[in-house]
Amino acid sequence: MVLSVIALVSALGVVLSKNPVTSVLCLIVTFFTIAGHYIMLNAQFLAVVHIIVYAGAIMVLFLYVMMLMNLNAEVEPQKRNWLKYAGAISGGALLVVLVAALRDASMPAVGAEANEIGLIKNLGQLLFTQYVVPFEVSSILFLSAMVGAVVIGKKD
Amino acid sequence: MPVQYYIFLSIALFCIGVMGVLMRRNAIIIFMCIELMLNAVNLLLVAFSKMWADAGRVDAGSAQLFVFFIMVVAAAEVAVGLAIITMVYRNTHSVDINILNRLKN
Numbered sequence: 448m449v450l451s452v453i454a455l456v457s458a459l460g461v462v463l464s465k466n467p468v469t470s471v472l473c474l475i476v477t478f479f480t481i482a483g484h485y486i487m488l489n490a491q492f493l494a495v496v497h498i499i500v501y502a503g504a505i506m507v508l509f510l511y512v513m514m515l516m517n518l519n520a521e522v523e524p525q526k527r528n529w530l531k532y533a534g535a536i537s538g539g540a541l542l543v544v545l546v547a548a549l550r551d552a553s554m555p556a557v558g559a560e561a562n563e564i565g566l567i568k569n570l571g572q573l574l575f576t577q578y579v580v581p582f583e584v585s586s587i588l589f590l591s592a593m594v595g596a597v598v599i600g601k602k603d
Numbered sequence: 604m605p606v607q608y609y610i611f612l613s614i615a616l617f618c619i620g621v622m623g624v625l626m627r628r629n630a631i632i633i634f635m636c637i638e639l640m641l642n643a644v645n646l647l648l649v650a651f652s653k654m655w656a657d658a659g660r661v662d663a664g665s666a667q668l669f670v671f672f673i674m675v676v677a678a679a680e681v682a683v684g685l686a687i688i689t690m691v692y693r694n695t696h697s698v699d700i701n702i703l704n705r706l707k708n
Contacts, residue, residue, distance in 0.1 A: 451612050458616055458639055462623035467631055474635050477616075481642050484609075488653040490667055497645075500674050505638065505681050512685050513631060516692050534625025542618035546611060554606045557653045564656045564664045573664045574671070585675045592679035596686040 450487075454480035467513055475506050488557065490565035609650035616643035630688050630698040634681070641677050645670045 453476065460473035478501045485494035563569055574582055616639060623636030652666035688698060695702050 451608075454612070455615055455619070458619045461632070461635060461639060462619055462626065467629060470632055470635060474639065477639065478642065481646055484612075484646055485649055488609075488649050489656070490649045490652070490670075493645075493649060493667055493670055496671065496674060500678055501638075501642075505678060508681060508685055509631065509635065512689060515689065516698065531626045535622055538618050538622030538625060541621055542614060545614045545618070549607070549610055549614070552607070554610075555654060555658060556605045557609070557650065558657050559604070560657070562653075562656050564652070565667055569664055570667060570671075574668055577665075578668055581672060585672060588679055589675070592682050596682040599683065599686040599690055 450480045450483045471506060471509050471513065475502050478502050489562050492565055492567045492570050606650055606654050610647065613643045613647040628699050628701060630691070630700050633700065634684055634688070638677065641673060645673055
């Protein structure tokens, strides 16, 4: 419960803060709370991977790009205020519609008992037997993304 | 704890991400909001995985592997996207997305 409140508050902080660096720090807090939820849902391997990939790699990349651009002094132009209200209203409308649609759905509860399904032993077995082809395809995806990033970022 | 709790948490996080994409003009913050939306979906998938595992299904680990692949795609996407944003900043000295409508000329 506390984790969820922290997650929502820091997610709002990402959207509402003026300073981009504050946004990044709020997003890191959100990612840690989501990792806490993963641990509570018996997905230990995913929690560790989540922290390593998101807080360790992606957010460092964001901070690094932000440092490179020196965005601290820059303020966003505020000339289109109605666009902000339109965005907030449509996002809120989406929230209301989804909550109203799913409020009466009856679903089983998730218990607190532990299971072994999220441990690295079971997931690794599944990954390298049943899902070995997507795994290899994702490695090709990574390679092409790496080449693409270098080609795009190269000074021509 | 009912699984609706996680559904509503994911919906709230996803809608905050949508609001951020619609409200902000800074390309990097829009990118971070997309990450937030991906994470909301991941959280929902893990919650459903736990639900099916409690119901006795043996293949509930597939959902967690799906989350793993979403993380892989998100990492690749961030690498390419930040390269594009850096390129845009180098050419226009701004990451304001309103400036990108010059692309049509």
